[in-house]
Amino acid sequence: MMPSTSTLIAGEDSVVPPLASVSGESSLSDMTQTVHFSSGNPRIGETRGVMHLFPDDAVSPSSSSSSSSSILPIGRNPLVCVLGVPNHMTYADFCQFCGSFIQHILEMRTVRNDGIENRYNILIRFDSQESADTYYQHFRGKRFNSLEEEVCRLLFTLDVHFTGYSGSIDHTQPSSAGPVEQPTCPVCLERLDQDTGGILTTMCNHSFHCSCISNWPDSSCPVCRYCQQQPENSVCCVCQTTENLWMCVICGVVGCGRYKGAHARTHWEETDHCYSLELETQRVWDYAGDNYVHRLIQSKTDGKLVELNSHGSLSKDGCGSCEYSDSGMTDALLNSKVDMIISEYNELLQAQLENQKQYFEKLLQNVKEETEQKVSEAANKAISQRLQKLQARRDRCFKEKQFLEDLNENLMKNKDVWSTKITEMEEREKKAVQVKDEKIERLEEQLGKLMAQMDGGESEGSELKEEVKDGTVLPISADSTTTSCGSEKVKNASKNKSNRRKG
Numbered sequence: 001m002m003p004s005t006s007t008l009i010a011g012e013d014s015v016v017p018p019l020a021s022v023s024g025e026s027s028l029s030d031m032t033q034t035v036h037f038s039s040g041n042p043r044i045g046e047t048r049g050v051m052h053l054f055p056d057d058a059v060s061p062s063s064s065s066s067s068s069s070s071i072l073p074i075g076r077n078p079l080v081c082v083l084g085v086p087n088h089m090t091y092a093d094f095c096q097f098c099g100s101f102i103q104h105i106l107e108m109r110t111v112r113n114d115g116i117e118n119r120y121n122i123l124i125r126f127d128s129q130e131s132a133d134t135y136y137q138h139f140r141g142k143r144f145n146s147l148e149e150e151v152c153r154l155l156f157t158l159d160v161h162f163t164g165y166s167g168s169i170d171h172t173q174p175s176s177a178g179p180v181e182q183p184t185c186p187v188c189l190e191r192l193d194q195d196t197g198g199i200l201t202t203m204c205n206h207s208f209h210c211s212c213i214s215n216w217p218d219s220s221c222p223v224c225r226y227c228q229q230q231p232e233n234s235v236c237c238v239c240q241t242t243e244n245l246w247m248c249v250i251c252g253v254v255g256c257g258r259y260k261g262a263h264a265r266t267h268w269e270e271t272d273h274c275y276s277l278e279l280e281t282q283r284v285w286d287y288a289g290d291n292y293v294h295r296l297i298q299s300k301t302d303g304k305l306v307e308l309n310s311h312g313s314l315s316k317d318g319c320g321s322c323e324y325s326d327s328g329m330t331d332a333l334l335n336s337k338v339d340m341i342i343s344e345y346n347e348l349l350q351a352q353l354e355n356q357k358q359y360f361e362k363l364l365q366n367v368k369e370e371t372e373q374k375v376s377e378a379a380n381k382a383i384s385q386r387l388q389k390l391q392a393r394r395d396r397c398f399k400e401k402q403f404l405e406d407l408n409e410n411l412m413k414n415k416d417v418w419s420t421k422i423t424e425m426e427e428r429e430k431k432a433v434q435v436k437d438e439k440i441e442r443l444e445e446q447l448g449k450l451m452a453q454m455d456g457g458e459s460e461g462s463e464l465k466e467e468v469k470d471g472t473v474l475p476i477s478a479d480s481t482t483t484s485c486g487s488e489k490v491k492n493a494s495k496n497k498s499n500r501r502k503g
Contacts, residue, residue: 032052032053032055032158033055034050035051036049036113037051037113037114038111038112038114039109039204041204041224044204044224045165045205046165046166047164047205048162048164049160049161049162049163051157051160052157053156054155054156054157072136072156075158076129076156076158077129078126078128078129079125079126079160080123080125080126080154080156080157081155082121082122082124082152082154083121084121084153085120085121085122086118086119086144086148087120089144090217090218091110091202091216092214092215093144095214097144097152098135098139101131101135102210104126104127104135105124105126105127105210107124107125108122108125108198108201108210109201110201120203132156141153185208185209185212186206186223187208190209192208197210197211202226203221204221204223204226206222208222234247234254235254236256236261236263237254239260241261243256244256244257244259244260245257245264245278245279245280246264246277246285247279248267248268248276249273249277250356251273253267253273254279255267265287268287272359274352288352289348
């Protein structure tokens with residue numbers, strides 16, 4: 001932990017500068033809410049503390065009649081806490097979220113709430129109260145990004161105190177009698193001076209310039225690789241236990257260690273995947289060589305990577321306890337074994353690669369055979385379906401052909417019948433026309449005779465008129481009426497014939 005953060009998080013014996021009069025301190029304490037927090041890598045050392053936050057309803061009485069944007073708590077500091085930041089939001093993402101306010105930020109510190117997972121808090125100290133108020137009004141209730149529903153929840157912080165520390169590092173405060181060297185940024189190696197730029201302290205208590213950490217792509221620490229976004233709890237794929245878990249680095253299968261159900265070792269015996277990663281310590285074990293494969297391990301003392309020498313032993317708590325003989329003899333032995341170790345390592349690596357090559361070639365061959373079998377089955381199925389469709393189409397065409405042949409045969413029979421009928425009708429029509437012509441000729445002859453008779457009867461009619469003048473009317477017999485009617489019909493027929501000829 002850097003000394004420059006003492007202004008942000010005070011120690012147990014430090015005193016926070018008075019924010020109001022002495023009579024008002026008790027009232028401010030009553031208005032705040034207490035939140036317990038922790039920071040640091042739990043496997044190395046963890047710092048615990050408590051911060052007093054102003055609640056949302058701590059409103060200044062003078063601002064009750066003003067606009068909602070000016071509602072701010074009384075007795076506030078230029079210290080703001082951002083609550084409930086999602087774990088997937090990296091340090092660079094949060095610096096980008098702050099935007100132009102980053103130049104007014106003196107210090108930021110990432111902490112976690114006790115009992116809350118997948119969230120972390122960020123304490124921010126500004127260069128002035130005006131900057132803190134503007135930041136509070138601008139980002140309060142604002143979404144972290146347009147794709148999520150989480151909003152930025154801001155609360156002013158009264159003070160922050162340490163409550164304890166647990167870990168393997170000696171965490172005593174340095175003496176203030178002598179000068180204290182200012183730490184440097186691990187990225188740019190420049191002094192961590194608040195006047196030159198803001199300082200961000202990660203979850204594992206390592207400090208960087210905000211401009212340097214903004215270029216870090218993921219949520220891990222550039223120094224110790226501690227990730228604030230912890231993975232989900234893994235379980236053994238066989239017995240579902242959550243203790244002493246090992247993960248195969250080849251296929252990712254998770255199994256328990258030899259002190260549980262030894263399912264990770266069983267996986268090695270079945271698949272020849274000899275490298276397994278211990279999830280708790282992130283160390284890789286070689287089942288074939290029955291030892292750890294790497295020489296660099298993470299020390300539980302300070303979290304740094306240290307060399308695990310062949311002449312040293314690793315204790316249970318992660319601290320190396322080495323027993324040295326004569327230094328010259330040790331150097332000679334080490335130098336003489338370097339080539340042998342490198343050769344052995346290369347041979348081991350080559351053998352493992354060859355085994356993995358054979359294993360994966362076998363898998364590829366099996367996949368190829370299965371694929372060819374599936375393709376063959378699919379082709380045969382498609383051919384059989386196509387053949388069935390063609391057979392059905394052939395049967396349908398054959399039925400249509402048979403139907404058309406029967407229809408053609410029936411039509412040919414009907415043609416002969418209708419041809420005979422047409423011939424008979426034509427003969428009957430000819431005979432009817434011939435009979436009609438003969439009848440017309442006879443009628444014409446009769447008409448000629450009647451016309452001649454009528455010419456002869458006109459002279460006789462005049463004589464009868466003279467005789468009738470002095471005579472009496474006698475009844476006409478039926479024969480005479482018939483004769484007169486016949487004569488009138490003959491006259492009409494002759495007129496119609498003459499009209500037809502004129503037409």
